[in-house]
Amino acid sequence: MHFQWYPGHMTKAKRMMQENIKLIDLVIELVDARIPQSSRNPDIDELGKNKARLILLNKADLAEEKWNDAWAEYFRKKGFSVVKVNSKKGGGMKSIHGVIQEACKEKIERDRKRGILNRPVRAMVVGIPNVGKSTFINSLAGKSCTKTGNKPGVTKGKQWIRLNRQVELLDTPGILWPKFEDQQVGLKLAFVGSIKDEVLQTEELAAELIRFMLDHYPGVLGKKYAVEEDNDVYVTLSRIAESRHCLVRGNELDTEKAALLLTDDFRNGKLGRLTLEYPQEV
Template sequence: MHFQWYPGHMTKAKRMMQENIKLIDLVIELLDARIPLASRNPDIDQLAQNKARMIILNKADLAEDKWNAAWEEYFRDKGYEVVRINSRNAGKMKSVHSVIQAACKEKIERDRKRGILNRPVRAMVVGIPNVGKSTFINSLAGKACAKTGNKPGVTKGKQWIRLNKQVELLDTPGILWPKFEDQSVGQKLAFIGSIKDEIVNTEDLAAELIRFMNSAYKGVLEEKYQIEGAEDPYQLLEGIARSRNCLLKGQELDTGKAALLLLDDFRNGKLGRLTLEYPPEV
């Protein structure tokens, strides 16, 4: 399968981010804890040069805890402030506030020495589509400030959100990059829903997910859907269709519907805590 998705609004969004970066003290980059490297936009490093950096390993409740810890250590070793969260749990957001202050302590101290007191830290929140930026911001603010939705492309323009007297956030649209050098990156992004289902063959995508599950988490699908195991992923997809009563007229199996069901179950954590990639040193 070939994966590519870079619509015009992403070009505009990138330009907007470039124009606003001069106003920013801190870049907060949200990654999907299941695919921390694949969910990193390589353009962000160039955009965020000379800015304080913070990484949020989001949806950590959907990934294996031991690998969450390994990824946190990996990014800390590279000099980033790192926080693991499930953005739907507002109770864990207090640690994010304190890390924002820690990440910007040099800037705050510089301001103090220049007699600039009480100027809020300005942070830009960046990430790929559907990584959970708006939900993260709403949880951090304790109210619905940013539009949310479980599909890519919900946030279309920039939004400034004042968290408190100390912090202002700039929410930005999720953007990918023009070309995936490694198609496995595109595949992982499609798995988590960062590439629109409408532009990929979801049955083939589901088959690739089944291949991964058979390799890394053998038996999970069979137990979840109460089906017989199969080496052929399309045969297993038919088993899921049969088990979940996904049928067309004439009792023909609707494997297209079964594929979407499987992808949704994966994206929403109904298959358990799964990690799709591991730190390079491991």
């Protein structure tokens, strides 16, 4: 399976970020806690150099806690501030304002020495499509100030949002980089829904997910779907189709429907808390 997806508006979004970075004190980067490395756009490190940095491990409730902690430590060692959040349910959100002030204390101190008082920290919120930026902003602001959606690519233009007297946020559209050097990165992004499903082969994606689950979380699929796992991933997919009564006319198994069911269950946390990559692999 070969992954490539880079709509035209993403090129425009990157250019817009380059133009606005000079206005910014802090770059807040959301990553998916299940794939913290693969869900980072390498362009953002270049764009955000010389700026304070905050990484939010979003959807932390969907990833294993021990790996959330390991990833948080990994990023802190690289000089980032880090917070584990679940912006949909509000987990970890109360600590954000304090962390923003701490991350920008040098800037605030510089301003104070120059006689500039109470200028709000200007933060740019960045991240790849479908990582939960708009949900995070709405949760942080306590009101619906950006358009949100669960499809990648909903946020199209820039929006300034004033949170309080201390912080202003610049929301930006999600950006994927033009070419995945490593197709494994593309695969993981497809698992979590950051690449539009219309460009994917559903059954092949589900087969790869089953392969990962058998290697790293043996027994989970068997328990969830009441099936016997088989090393032949397509046999396992067929058994899931049978167990969940995914049938087409003539009582034949509908493995495409089973594949959609499986990927949805994974994305929504119905298979449990799962982490797809680990700091020691980076």
